[in-house]
Amino acid sequence: MNLLDIRNLSIELDTPSGRVLAVDKVSLSIKEGEFRGLVGESGSGKSLLAQAIIGVLEDKWHVHADRFHWRGIDLLRLTIDERRALLCRDIAMIFQEPMSCLDPTTLIGEQLSEAIDTSQLSGYFWQRKKQRKEAVIKLLHKVGIKKHSLCINSYPHQLTEAICQRVMIAIALAGRPILLIADEPTAAMESTNQGQIFRLLANLNQLKNMSILLISHDLENLTHWTNTITVMYSGQFVESGSTEQIFNKPMHPYTRALVDSSTKANLQLPSKSRLMTLPGSIPLLQHLPIGCRLGPRCPRAQKTCVAAPKVSNFHGHKVSCHFPLIRGNRKKDSVKHKAVKGIN
Amino acid sequence: MSVLLDVKEITKSFKLKGHWYHKRKFTALSPLSFAIEANKTLAIVGETGSGKSTLAKILVGAESPTTGKIYLNGQLLQNQRFKQRCQHIRMIFQDSGTTLNPSLTIQELLDEPLILNTELNEKERQQLIRTTLQKVGLLGDHMNFYPHMFSGGQKQRISLARAIILQPQVIILDEALAALDPSLRSQMINLLLDLQQQMGLAYILISHNLGIVRHFSDDVMVMSHGKVVESGKTIEVMRNPQHKVTQKLMMSQNIQLK
Numbered sequence: 001m002n003l004l005d006i007r008n009l010s011i012e013l014d015t016p017s018g019r020v021l022a023v024d025k026v027s028l029s030i031k032e033g034e035f036r037g038l039v040g041e042s043g044s045g046k047s048l049l050a051q052a053i054i055g056v057l058e059d060k061w062h063v064h065a066d067r068f069h070w071r072g073i074d075l076l077r078l079t080i081d082e083r084r085a086l087l088c089r090d091i092a093m094i095f096q097e098p099m100s101c102l103d104p105t106t107l108i109g110e111q112l113s114e115a116i117d118t119s120q121l122s123g124y125f126w127q128r129k130k131q132r133k134e135a136v137i138k139l140l141h142k143v144g145i146k147k148h149s150l151c152i153n154s155y156p157h158q159l160t161e162a163i164c165q166r167v168m169i170a171i172a173l174a175g176r177p178i179l180l181i182a183d184e185p186t187a188a189m190e191s192t193n194q195g196q197i198f199r200l201l202a203n204l205n206q207l208k209n210m211s212i213l214l215i216s217h218d219l220e221n222l223t224h225w226t227n228t229i230t231v232m233y234s235g236q237f238v239e240s241g242s243t244e245q246i247f248n249k250p251m252h253p254y255t256r257a258l259v260d261s262s263t264k265a266n267l268q269l270p271s272k273s274r275l276m277t278l279p280g281s282i283p284l285l286q287h288l289p290i291g292c293r294l295g296p297r298c299p300r301a302q303k304t305c306v307a308a309p310k311v312s313n314f315h316g317h318k319v320s321c322h323f324p325l326i327r328g329n330r331k332k333d334s335v336k337h338k339a340v341k342g343i344n
Numbered sequence: 345m346s347v348l349l350d351v352k353e354i355t356k357s358f359k360l361k362g363h364w365y366h367k368r369k370f371t372a373l374s375p376l377s378f379a380i381e382a383n384k385t386l387a388i389v390g391e392t393g394s395g396k397s398t399l400a401k402i403l404v405g406a407e408s409p410t411t412g413k414i415y416l417n418g419q420l421l422q423n424q425r426f427k428q429r430c431q432h433i434r435m436i437f438q439d440s441g442t443t444l445n446p447s448l449t450i451q452e453l454l455d456e457p458l459i460l461n462t463e464l465n466e467k468e469r470q471q472l473i474r475t476t477l478q479k480v481g482l483l484g485d486h487m488n489f490y491p492h493m494f495s496g497g498q499k500q501r502i503s504l505a506r507a508i509i510l511q512p513q514v515i516i517l518d519e520a521l522a523a524l525d526p527s528l529r530s531q532m533i534n535l536l537l538d539l540q541q542q543m544g545l546a547y548i549l550i551s552h553n554l555g556i557v558r559h560f561s562d563d564v565m566v567m568s569h570g571k572v573v574e575s576g577k578t579i580e581v582m583r584n585p586q587h588k589v590t591q592k593l594m595m596s597q598n599i600q601l602k
Contacts, residue, residue: 041525042496190392191552195596218526220555224598261530264555264599271559271578272537277530281495 003179003211004030004053007067011048011235013285014060020285022061023048024293026237027311027318028230030179033209035202037222037243039258040232043282046215049232050181053213054093055083092172093181098164102156108167109152112136115174139170144200162193169200179211180204186221198225219255220262223247231255234283234293236308241317251317251324253300254278292322300325346417347379348546349403349433349514354412356398372398374571375412380563382513383540385547387561387578389554389593395570396550400516403548404435416513431461434507438519440499444491450477450502451487457510472509480505481535497528501535508539516548521556533560554597558582566590 011023023045030036040046051057055075068075070090075083095101103111113132116139121131140148143166156164165185172180182201186194202225204210216222222229223243230240231254239252250256260266260276269275280297289295291306298305300323311320353375362368373395380386388396401407403414405426414421421429437443444453454473458464464472474484480501491499500520507515517536521529533556539545551557557564557578564581566574566589574587582599585591 041527191554192391192592192596220526258526261526262555263530263533263553263559264597267555267558267599269559271561274534274537275530275559277534278527279531281497281528282525284495 001032001071002029002069003032003034003071004028005067005069006053006065009049009052009063009065009068011045011052011057012062012064014062015286017286019062020288021235022285023052023235024237024308026232026235028240030211030213032178033205033211035205035212035214035225035227037226037229038213038215038232039217039219039222039229041217041282043234043285044232045235046217046232047183050093050183050213050215053181054087054091055080089175090177091179091181092175092177093183094165094168094172094185096184096187098168098185099156099161101168102164104156106155107152108154108156108159109133109136112139112152112167112171112174115171117175120176135174139174140167142173143167143170144196145170160193161189162196165189165197166200169197169204173204177210179213181213181215183215184217185214186216194221201225219247219258220264231258234288236293237311237318237320238294239317239319239321241319245317249317251314251319251326252321253298253323253325254294256325292320346381348382348417350379350415350418351403352377352413352415354399354402354409354414356395356402356407356410372570373402373409376572378565378572378575380514380546380548382544382546384563385540385549385561387549387551387557387564388567389550389552389557389564390567390589391552391593393569394567396567397518398570399567400435400518400548400550403514404433404516405429427461430457431510432512433514433516434510434512435516435518436500436503436507436520438523440503440520440523441491441496443503444499446491448490449487450489450491453491453502454487454506454509457506461510476505476509479508479539481531497524497531500524500528500532504532504535504539508543508545511543512545514546514548516550518550519552521551522553529556536560552593554582554594554599558599566593 006028008025008027009023010021010025012019013022026049038046052063057063065076113136116132116135121128123131136152137148140151145151145163145166186197201212201214205212214222214226226243228242229246231238233254239246239255246255247259250259257276257278278297283289283293291308295301295305302323304322309320309322311318354373355375356373357369357371360368360370388399390396398407402409416432451473455469458469458472473487477484477486482498482501494502521532524532540547549561561578564575564578565572566587568589574581574590581590582594585594
């Protein structure tokens with residue numbers, strides 16, 4: 001069963017020059033125990049999507065969706081309080097810069113014990129304090145911090161970035177969430193630390209059967225860890241499927257370009273040869289192209305691309321393109337060609 | 345081919361707070377030597393605190409080495425003579441957004457190194473700025489824009505233009521590719537490779553992305569705690585990593601070369 005089921009989610013922003021469609025009809029579904037990656041370059045709306053899921057967007061953003069279900073409950077129909085109660089029980093999120101998200105004036109131990117709900121503690125009130133402390137130590141052990149007493153008695157600035165991120169994960173785990181949303185947890189971190197954090201997330205996913213939505217801008221770092229990947233570009237849905245499908249047989253020209261431009265995926269290329277790349281740069285929110293937003297940069301773009309493409313499904317591999325890269329399936333293209341010629 | 349930049353037995357140590365008779369020192373760089381030829385790229389990899397940024401600062405002249413000498417084309421580089429050095433060795437930083445002065449137009453930004461280092465008149469300078477901007481894939485008319493009007497990838501191109509405008513021989517890329525989005529990063533790599541072929545530049549690439557290091561560099565130097573623990577041809581080092589630090593780096597990025 002799908003934990004999270006989002007269909008055609010749009011997020012609009014009020015600006016002086018009218019409303020801007022920042023996220024345009026994105027679909028996302030997460031199953032129980034799934035490790036899903038969400039990939040997009042800067043300005044693709046991936047962080048907005050995550051914020052819309054946990055409902056922390058400001059009033060100037062307007063969220064619409066055809067379906068926005070969490071375990072069968074329609075989130076958009078709930079009142080804010082109901083929604084908050086539901087989500088804080090089931091979903092947790094960790095953010096980009098752990099140092100700036102933790103309170104600099106409070107000890108790590110206090111911040112952690114704050115996150116532990118009283119309903120998790122049993123026993124009489126005079127036992128609570130001790131239990132709380134034990135729960136904190138247990139959480140720290142869970143995320144792989146062995147020197148718990150040292151960590152509890154220090155402030156965020158005394159710890160390294162990677163340990164701060166572990167503390168963030170521990171705080172997120174305190175509520176025993178079913179879904180953990182990680183918004184670029186390893187940005188500006190060294191590769192060895194990055195690997196540790198990813199390994200920790202993968203362990204949580206496998207041992208505790210926790211679903212994880214991992215957001216990143218880099219496809220090549222994700223592929224080793226995720227089961228399924230969703231790719232976004234400039235606020236539009238591009239492609240989703242299993243990691244092998246996305247990485248080995250990408251159907252969308254954008255995903256293709258991402259994979260081809262990755263130096264890690266092309267280790268067999270002779271060094272210093274030219275990399276495949278898309279021309280141009282990422283469009284700004286004020287100057288979005290109509291239709292498929294990749295249009296001006298796409299090597300396969302044709303006249304029909306001024307209309308936004310529909311999502312087509314090939315055995316669970318969803319792609320949103322008029323001219324997907326499929327071998328032996330040229331028919332669909334040619335039919336569309338004729339249709340366009342007929343109109344003109 | 346002749347050696348372009350020759351670094352001999354460089355060390356750097358910082359004085360720490362201590363007593364009169366109990367002076368404490370922190371050694372950031374143990375003696376290290378290397379040499380680069382034109383048209384080649386040397387990659388420096390290592391963890392934070394391994395001294396790679398200190399090395400870059402010493403090469404570019406922002407810090408002076410405690411001991412050791414640097415030769416460029418066989419000529420000794422002196423610490424005080426910045427003019428000689430900044431014409432030949434240029435540097436690009438990680439965050440291009442903060443290294444461009446927001447109150448100057450691109451023309452004024454690129455004019456500064458020309459006024460300070462060359463004898464060109466105004467017309468020649470403008471012409472040179474125009475051609476340099478075209479070289480890095482921007483338009484000549486972009487020179488009247490301010491930095492905030494450009495996107496991240498374009499800003500990185502402007503800092504590249506500022507680096508190459510004096511026709512240098514060595515460019516130091518200090519994590520210059522790390523903050524870019526993947527599709528812009530590959531554009532930038534292609535551009536850097538093209539410029540290397542056209543101008544015969546030597547690059548010193550400081551990076552922790554081993555995929556880029558593999559693709560971009562000829563030689564690699566692995567540093568840890570101020571010491572060079574492994575160095576050699578990139579392909580050979582990455583095929584058969586000997587030292588623990590190298591192996592750990594490659595493991596953490598899941599890279600295996602056959």
